[in-house]
Amino acid sequence: MNFCSHCGQPVKKVLLAGDSHPRFQCNGCSRVHYQNPKVLVSCYATWGNKVLWMRRGIEPCVGKWTAPSGFVEEGESLEQAAARELFEETCARVDPQQMQLHMVGNLVRMNQIYMVFRAPLLSPEFSTTEEASEVRLFAADEFPIEDFAFPEVADNVQLFYRDLQRNRFGIYMGTLENGKNTIRVVGRED
Ligand SMILES: [Zn+2]
Structure with a gap:
């Protein structure tokens, strides 16, 4: 930040x-500009034992696979944000009321809080968009983990598929710091 967003004078x-x-x-005006982490949400949209993934059509990580994700906008809930990003990026629909929490993540160096939700697709309908050059449902053994956009958090993906296969879902806290991802269980649903 170089200039005040209120009056345009330089900041120190x-x-x-x-x-x-x-x-x-x-x-100039002495206003203090606080900067705090942003909230990033993802939606793992499921259809049976499969999860909906998108191949990124834009940088960063163009051509790699990821879950539909984006930042929460002002005036919307976490669930609404996750459903909106899912629809914007893949044209797939879920009911925000059916969203369950999978993971809360600390992306420490990126100054982001990462919230991953899961929800069943309302129907297996989706399509490519500006942001997604390919959209597909993958079962655990089909997911191209070698082309996953964020290999440092690949454990999160494997954990989710494990829960999906056993149909028992935990709630997890992940921390990505210095390139190392650690996951701990914070809630269990049996
Ligand atoms: Zn100012």
Whole structure:
């Protein structure tokens, strides 16, 4: 950040009394601009023992497979955001009311909070979009893990397929820090 979004004057980084992190403060109007992690949501949309994946049509990781994902917009719930991103990227539909939490993730270096939901597709209908050059349902042994866009969190994918196959779903907390992904169970549904 170089300039104040309120008045347009330059900002400087300062440590305010009693605060733990340096902040951008405006030289003109003294306004403090706090910066905090963004919330990224994904939807694992399921059809039987299969999960809907998309091949990325745009950078980053163009040509690689990922789950439909995006940032939560102001004025929408997490579930609405996950369903919206799913539809925008693959034209597939789920009911936000049927969304269950799969994982809460700390993407520490990326300054993002990652929330992964799961929901059954309302029908096995989907299509390519600007953002997805290919959209497909894959069972566990069909998923092209070698072409997964984010190999550092491939464990999350394998964990989800395991839960889907046994039809028992846990709730997990993942932490990606210094390239290492750790997962712990925080809730179990038997
Ligand atoms: Zn200002």
